[in-house]
Amino acid sequence: MLTALYVPANRPDRFAKAVAAGPDLVVFDLEDAVPVADKADARGWAVAWLAANVNGPVEIRVNALNSPWIEDDLAAISAVPAVRIRVPKVESADDVRAVLDKVPTARITALIESPLGVERAFEIATADPRVVAIGLGEADLSSALGVDGPAGLGWARGRLVSASRAAGLGAPMMSVFPNVQDVDGLRRTSEEGRGLGFVGRTAIHPRQLPTIVEAFTPPADQVAAAEALLAAVDEAGVGDGGVIVLPDGRMVDPAMVGRARELSTLMREIESRSR
Structure with a gap:
């Protein structure tokens, strides 16, 4: 898997377009991309699409486990068989198991976004066989670490790659590059990630996908x-x-x-x- 593409779940008009853009995985986002007033509608639209397209290459990012919306998110998603759930702000194996207790048939991508989560990366990756991937949430992690550039994330990135490999999950994907206009920056940082052992990257716009594939293609x-x-x-x-x-x-x-x-x-x- 080389590419994953985020799409705000309050924009159901973009769901089919995101799939048609050709990423390996589309991530319907219920969390950061969705305003509070739209949370309920976004959940309904995302779950309805998943129910109608069971075999689609789609994962759904729920709200954080300590948020007011997580119980409703998991209750709605539990009706979808074999769903992939992207869980943000995971800090322990218990966080993973709390989701699986509510949605036993799910496969989990655990996003690690805090220093504590980084320290427990292997524990999280091996929490359950239904964990299929781990990844970094670099914006939150940078804030928590008090760093402003990629140098400050170097150790956390390496730790994630090592934990993912040690857990038998293979090479993880890089976090998003937030500047859609900066193609050179996307290419440069993706090549740096390839050098660290990442394979592939998540995107926030379809135009980023070709550059990601190019950057992660070995010489x-x-x-x-x-x-x-x-x-x-x-x-x-x-x-x-x-x-x-x-x-x-x-x-x-x-x-x-x-x-x-x-x-x-x-x-x-x-x-x-x-x-």
């Missing part, structure tokens, strides 16, 4: 080297286990082969998007 020389390594391993018939020496003299260990296979799989996914 051609890296892909070529991975494919050549895999071809040499297959030709030698030595499998992936243990340290091996290829006929051309290269020494290869399982970690190198595993990384090459991951890059090859990612490229196939990216190439399939353009067909």
Whole structure:
């Protein structure tokens, strides 16, 4: 999964357009993007769309667990089978379980937006098998940490990548880039995220999607080297286990082969998007 696109849930006229834009996941947002006066209507529109499009690539971001709207959010969503829920401001495994107690069939993306949540990232990621992803809410986290730029988020980003991998969830997606007009900034920061181990990013506008895919596409020389390594391993018939020496003299260990296979799989996914 390379792209996720937020759409305010109080704009049902944008739901189908967001799906048609081609992200891997659309996130109907009941939280920050929706004014208080629109919360109830937004919930109704989002749940109605989900109920009518059960197999759509959609996740719904509920309001925070300590908000006045969360009980109504979860009660309404519980009627939708196999729903994906994006839970904001998660700080513990108990937060995850509190949602799953109300919506047992849900799959959870847990957003970590506080220093306490960062410290407990692995606990959150392993709270339940129904947790399918973790992510950062960088605006809230930056405020809580008292930092104003990406350097202050470096450790938290690395911690999230490590926790996600350690939990068996794979590489996480980056948080949004809030300036829709700044394409160069989106590309630059996405490339920085790729260097940290992120794969893909959430977006707030469809025009950001092509840049995200481009930025998270591995360089051609890296892909070529991975494919050549895999071809040499297959030709030698030595499998992936243990340290091996290829006929051309290269020494290869399982970690190198595993990384090459991951890059090859990612490229196939990216190439399939353009067909």
